Amino acid sequence: MLSETSKIVPFGRDYCIYLRKSRSDLEAEAHGQGDTLLRHRTKLLSLAKAMRLNIGRIYEEGVKSGETITSRPIMQELLHDVEAGMWAGVLVMEVERLARGDTIDQGLVSRAFQFSGTRIITPVKTYDPQSEFDQEYFEFGLFMSRREYKTINRRQQLGRLASVNEGKWPSNRAPYGYDRIKLEGQKGWTLRPNKNAQVVADIFRWYTEGPPAASGALRRLGPAKIASRLNAAGIPSPGGHDWTQNSVKDILRNPAYAGWVRWGNRPQVKVLRDGAVVKTRPRAEAGSETVSRGLHEPIISQEIFDQAAKLLKNNPSRPGPKQLGIKSSLAGLVTCGCCGRKMVRRPYRSGHKDGLICPHPSCPTMSSDLDIVEAAILQALRSWLADFDQAPPDDTTEAEAAEQASLERSISALQREMEQVAQQEQRAYDLVEQGVYTVELFTARCQELSRRRLDLEQRIQAAGAAMTALEQQLQAKSLIAPAVRRVLDSYALAETPEEKNALLHSVLKDVVYTKTTGGRYQASNMSITIHPRLPF
Numbered sequence: 001m002l003s004e005t006s007k008i009v010p011f012g013r014d015y016c017i018y019l020r021k022s023r024s025d026l027e028a029e030a031h032g033q034g035d036t037l038l039r040h041r042t043k044l045l046s047l048a049k050a051m052r053l054n055i056g057r058i059y060e061e062g063v064k065s066g067e068t069i070t071s072r073p074i075m076q077e078l079l080h081d082v083e084a085g086m087w088a089g090v091l092v093m094e095v096e097r098l099a100r101g102d103t104i105d106q107g108l109v110s111r112a113f114q115f116s117g118t119r120i121i122t123p124v125k126t127y128d129p130q131s132e133f134d135q136e137y138f139e140f141g142l143f144m145s146r147r148e149y150k151t152i153n154r155r156q157q158l159g160r161l162a163s164v165n166e167g168k169w170p171s172n173r174a175p176y177g178y179d180r181i182k183l184e185g186q187k188g189w190t191l192r193p194n195k196n197a198q199v200v201a202d203i204f205r206w207y208t209e210g211p212p213a214a215s216g217a218l219r220r221l222g223p224a225k226i227a228s229r230l231n232a233a234g235i236p237s238p239g240g241h242d243w244t245q246n247s248v249k250d251i252l253r254n255p256a257y258a259g260w261v262r263w264g265n266r267p268q269v270k271v272l273r274d275g276a277v278v279k280t281r282p283r284a285e286a287g288s289e290t291v292s293r294g295l296h297e298p299i300i301s302q303e304i305f306d307q308a309a310k311l312l313k314n315n316p317s318r319p320g321p322k323q324l325g326i327k328s329s330l331a332g333l334v335t336c337g338c339c340g341r342k343m344v345r346r347p348y349r350s351g352h353k354d355g356l357i358c359p360h361p362s363c364p365t366m367s368s369d370l371d372i373v374e375a376a377i378l379q380a381l382r383s384w385l386a387d388f389d390q391a392p393p394d395d396t397t398e399a400e401a402a403e404q405a406s407l408e409r410s411i412s413a414l415q416r417e418m419e420q421v422a423q424q425e426q427r428a429y430d431l432v433e434q435g436v437y438t439v440e441l442f443t444a445r446c447q448e449l450s451r452r453r454l455d456l457e458q459r460i461q462a463a464g465a466a467m468t469a470l471e472q473q474l475q476a477k478s479l480i481a482p483a484v485r486r487v488l489d490s491y492a493l494a495e496t497p498e499e500k501n502a503l504l505h506s507v508l509k510d511v512v513y514t515k516t517t518g519g520r521y522q523a524s525n526m527s528i529t530i531h532p533r534l535p536f
Helices: 023-030 036-050 073-083 103-116 132-165 197-208 223-232 245-253 302-314 370-390 398-434 439-491 497-507
Strands: 015-020 055-061 089-091 119-121 178-182 189-193 260-263 269-273 276-280 290-293 334-336 344-346 355-357 508-514 527-532
Touching (some): 036 089, 055 439, 073 103, 132 290, 197 223, 197 245, 197 302, 223 245, 370 439, 370 508, 439 497, 497 508
Parallel strands (some): 015 055, 015 089, 089 119
Antiparallel strands (some): 260 290
16 A cells, blocks of 8 residues: 555656755765765655656755755755746655755745645655645744754854864864864864965064065064065965965964964854845954864964064054945946956045056056046047947848847747657657556656756747847847937036946946056056947
């Protein structure tokens, strides 16, 4: 006699499988229990065969945090497809695999399945979203899953805190200059200095004492000059890129280099922004972090670390006030042609005009006066508008007509393929009913046809969107020119940099600035490339 889950489900829309590996599964695999996803996939496919379900897709997610849906991209994709009514049901090992988040996340999952009428099928029970009893049972399962997640998370945090108190390294990543190594004969990890340890020692020495000058005297270097020195020597930063002032400061602030283990200095804090929960990591208040003497070998002495901390405290960063608003008409618009970073305004205390510079220390791009770059952008817009007006906006070019015909032929061919796939699907049903196809062959065939049908649907949709865009192109041509002309006419009347910045952003996606030779008082090779915000 078939169990509740094993009852035959009539053919209809396709079903899918969702697999997710948890951290507890990793521990089980470490003890020789085999690949979790493989075991779960085999069991759910067997269940689908017994219930004669047509599996259209298998969603697989690796080890992700079960706390929020936002950290699980595959789960987000599944919910999107469920809400669109793509699946008749979802096969999963247990409902806890779907959501362990807070009440909001649980509500999103429950609502998606309920409103779309999508079943949830597990090896022990099938949940019908239209059944009030099953709905309550499903919500209770999510609630218990949340409690279990909190218990596991609390146990992990207590374990990390205990490791810190024992001097073990609690993080999965070692700080720059160290390698993370397993402790012999006991649980936990510690640190061992590597080849970059000398770089760390040099950073502290340059900051507290300074390198020897030509005269033999020592002169301290600030974080910015230390970063420039390291970049000039070709030494990669902890992230593998160039050093910055902040990356040097992070080294100087880390007590691990003096032999300490720290935990809780950057706690994870959740804040609500625009209706969404966002995770942030602000610096902890003094005294709220846990610091213990570590088991690892220090790279610098405690005296040098304390001296560096005192110097950092006496020379804090002085960020500009945020309430002053936009001070540059080109803010967020100009991109460096060499490194791809956004160019920034540089004011001068001497009273000279503001400059536009690349903030990257080792970038070869040279700065220019901001008003010169601004004038060059306006001139580039005028030239672009003049060239644009040369082409009749109401006439279809030969290239546009050829593209339209090509898209029409492509859509017709794809629609014929869709008809063939529908016939093949019906043929597969006939063959499995006649016993010609085995269940395994039928499932594989259905998966292949489902993939082909989904691919064809996406290609038809893309071709249709391209056709629509092509049809709107002529109309768009007639709209962009007046917008650019309005910006050029209004720019001189704008009173503030913020107003000018808004005008430029309304018609430009970005501007690429390149300049590698020349200076303020000599000829340069400055070039400006504008990318208009075209609606086609």
